[in-house]
Amino acid sequence: MLLLDGETLVHTSPTSCSKDDGTLYYTNRRILWIKHGAQTPSIVIQHEDFRLQQVSKADAKKVMLRISVMGPGQAPSDAPALTYTFAWKNANKEEALADRDKYVNELYKITPRKNAGGDAAPTGTSGTAAPSAAAVPNGSGKGAATMSSLHPEFAKVKIGTDPASAEDIKLRQDVLSKNADLAKLHRALVVSGLVSEEEFWSTRKHILETQAVQSQLRKGDSSTWLDLAPTTQDGGNFKYTITPNIAKRIFKEYPQVKRAYIDNVPHKIGEKQFWKRFLASRFFNRNRSTSAMKGNPDSIFDVCLRDEDSMLGDPDRFSSQFIMRLLDLSRTEEDSVETGNMPDFTMRPGRFSESLSLIRRFNHHSELVLQSAIGTKRKELSVSSATVDRELGRATMLPDLEQPRAEKRVKLNIQDQSRYLTSLVKGDVTMRSSDEDMLQQRSTFSINFDLSHPLSDCGNTQRTMAALTGSVRRVAFKSRPNRIKELNIPPSLSKAVEECYGAGTEMLRHLWAIMRLPMTPEKRQKADKITAAFDNVHKHIRSTITMANSAESKNANLGSTIEQMVQPVIDSLNAGKKEYERRVHGVNASS
């Protein structure tokens, strides 16, 4: 098990959770449960998330502990969403009880008190804080409200849009919980108050949209046919197992059985008796292979049998307003009077009621599965002539024969074409110049193999060799994975640098996104805010550099290294700001 920094193990004990064996750990920061053989914990509970504990009675058969936990994104005032039940494996009950009590005591210490909790964690309903408060990434380990209270300046950076709806927040949480890198960035930028929540997401709409689509995809019901297979036991007896899950499926498949169950269990017959009779009934045993077992008549299930047949055979289920006109076979059937000889018996459908009921159940089952997948019942189709026409049109058109119509394209809006072209030309020039560089470079590699010359004159060769080794070193240096580590930068500092980069990039992203489009007053306001927020980044950078200078490290010139590292951010920020100001002033000057 991997402990976090500053985490110490307090208690461990072998327990089982939802039928799997494993070990329960209690540390000073978390409660963990690791399944046997697993590397990573399957249950991780931060102390902050812990809400409630319940224990089994001392005289109960098993020694158990139930822990209720706040679900991700839940406000602290809500009822706990998750519960875990751990059962002690220790055969000695006394020991197990004692062991459990240790946990109970520890947990008692961290149980949130209602009164105390009210102050520490404001519920965050106060206007601006609300959208950000709920949008805390999963597992960040901090209470939502604490965050906003820690960074009051955050509210200032926020650029005026409507507060996000609950669904949006949910989506954002889902995205962050799935994407660790993004969560990190989010933590670094939004939580630390560099970028507002809205701003952060405004350039990542596509991610949210994808997530929205994905979250709406639901796995449909399994289409498998409910098939209870008995297990054979000694002496040729059969044994059926009906778990609550199977019972649920039986109820869903056969609502008649559900009704019978409700009517009869438990006041008339016991549950066990009910299923026993079910399995022996004709209802259950029709269409089963063992012809020896045709089932016994049974007062309860014969009624079901009859009900089901009448339900499936009920013509009102197939009222014509549910049927697409083009598929309505009865329209043809009723188009003219019946004529002709009766078809011979092989062509007469539904002669065996048994297979007919089976077929009907097939159709019914498929329909159920389908409905659960689409999530709708059979709809009454609108019979307006427009829909019918469309339907007919679709059925008769041969799209192949149509000339493909040109797709709608958006014209590329280039305001100043000449400039666009000149810039291209410029690009060409630079390209050429780089070609020249290449040639020059190559010329250094060319070796003059003139064997008539004495060997002493090999300065050219030496230079070449130097260039070659130099390039090799450069490549090796570049590809060396732990270069950062060699610089001996402490982790906190490298994180700070990362944050600088993240914040800078994010700010610039927004700024350039605004500048790309024609300027409007609102946009300008926004851009002004962003450029103002540059100061925050600069401040952060400066503090990082100070931190580097004061930090103790094997690397003597750590400060300058860090300075070098963050220099590009500063440069680009300045460049961005300059460009923006140039534009704004340019506009101002022209107007």
Add this chain to the structure above:
Amino acid sequence: MRFYIDDLPVIFPYDYVYPEQYRYMCGLKKSLDSKGHCMLEMPSGTGKTVSLLSLIIAYQQFYPGRRKLVYCSRTVPEIDKALEELKRLIAYRREHGCEDKDFLGLGLTSRRNLCIHDRVRKERKGKVVDAKCREMTSSWVRRKAQEEPEIELCGFFEKMAEVDPADLLPSGVYTMDDLMDYGRDAGYCPYYLSRRVIPLADVIIYSYHYMLDPKVAELVSKEFSRDSIIVFDEAHNIDSTCIESLSIDLTNYTLRNSSVSVQKLAERVTEIKQQDSQRLQDEYQRLVEGLRDASLMREEDAVLTNPTLPDDVLTEAVPGNIRRAEHFVMFLKRFVEYLKARMRVMHVVAETTPSFLQHVREITYIERKPLRFCAERLASLIRTLELTDLEEFSSLAKVAEFATLCATYDTGFMVLFEPFESDQSTVPNPVLHLACLDAAIAIRPVFQRFHTVIITSGTLSPMDMYPRMLEFTPAVQESFTMTLARQCFAPLVVTRGSDQVTISSKFEVRNDPAVVRNFGNLLIEMSKSVPDGIVAFFPSYLYMESIVSMWNEIGVLRDVWKHKLIFVETPDAAETSVALQNYRTACDNGRGAILLSVARGKVSEGIDFDHNYGRAGHHYTESRILKARLEYLRETHQIRENDFLTFDAIRHASQCVGRVLRGKTDYGLMVLADKRYSRADKRSKMPRWIQECMTETSLNLSTDMAVGLTRKFLKLMAKPFDTKAQLGISMWSNEHIVQHGGRADIPMEIGEN
């Protein structure tokens, strides 16, 4: 696009045309010019209907005479689709400068599908709707209502009755729904409206029965002019429709009902006699004079003849012994009693119609001649007695028609009595069949009356079969293959399972557990490898039902359920429609489904499975009627029994598999799971366009080989396909038509200004 066939400008409502569509139109034009019948086979899904309509409308509007088009289709959805195509075509023509003045196109169908009366349209059964409608609209009810205002009449009908037919309906093309919408808006009854404007319409689309069934044809198709163009689309089954329209079954139930009806008639006759004996007297006079009007019209060539009302009946007066109403009622009673007696026999009897009549005469002294007038006489009596509930007398009408047909035709029919449903059953359920054996009888009047009858379908092979069966000589007879830029459908013939056991739906082996299991495995494997939808066709309901329960027992379906949902055709039409709809939803949303249905059943006859995939098997039936028909075919048309059986089976199989495609960018697989398809003689009966796609490598496959090929094929087809690649090969623009020696307008490039 617009091009010319000879001098005829054709406007085709798409930008391109398939080469086979162009050739098809050329063939059609030839037969219209020659005023002869024609037979054209064109692959399913290549836009037959639109080619047909484009050419015929162009012809109709370009040449003088404005020949009316009567388009017969099989099912109501197909009628709807044809109307929609027509609507689109006319709109397109208008855009391209064709006036088509006063063009009227509409479809006919039953009251049940058209009724807009609030109370009546709620009824589900066509017969009930008919009866309720007649209660409000028949002439004597309306006459009576003038005296007794409490009798309910249909407002829609009443409003329409006052208007002249020419003012009823503005020109245009009306789908069924358009017609109903118009009826609601204008307050007219769509059903009667459509019937009343028949003479004014340029295009009429309805189902086969309206042309072939003498009972219905009498009402709607009688007065079409000789140069009307009659089209039978999807006509591969036309012989069965012909035969059906003249075959009758009598059961104990029918006879019991007939007895009741006879009793009612008798009561009514005595009642009328006391009240209004003059009415019966008038009828008597009319009958003495014979059906002279009808015969006059027939001589003048004004109407379609009716096979149940042969010429000699018209020239003669109704025989004396059934002229009086009470005599005729007694006569009917005697005949029904005779039939009841016949039903008590416990063994199978098959006899010709003359021998049946002989027996009738020996037992009941009923002669042939009065029997022949039976149907006509009954109709007259019912009219005279002013009976509205025709449904009540439908059984009796059936008996009367039975008598007329028996007494009219010496050949081409057979009377067959079966006391048991099948050989195994022990409870008697006697049925007296009058089986029509000769498809030509019902369709002969059509061929004789009209200059041009066009028979067309995706599967008419072998093409010499139809002219022989239907007794006509086509002026043009052609089969077009599919031009393909890529092989977009793959017929696979699976002959054995992975365990090398031969699979076949041959009657003798198909219930063998090994065969059933192998069919099941094939289904499992296919459900794993084919995306979206699979349609599996079985040779018969009996076989499908038994195999479904066998598969369920041996656990095959358990595996299939894991991959796809299963839908099965059921006896009830509405129920099956719902299953079909769910099937389509399942295919649409990616869940995937399997539809199990029957090759000659309701589903295979009218529903397209484009973008899906069908698997078919076939079999031979063992019915006595079929046997008799085979014998008849051999004797009169020199068609060998085996040839016909193969033909019959193959045409159904190829019809089933042909439903897979629509358009050429679509693709589909066809798996024929039967040993017999690998034989060359069977294969040669398939339509040419399917045959051409059958390669040696796909003819004798085991299940695993087929799965391998399937996967390969599907991967290949799933690649995006550029339609441009088809241009010039499987798709022509105007330039290509010119290249191939046709004439077309090549659009000029008009620069933007």
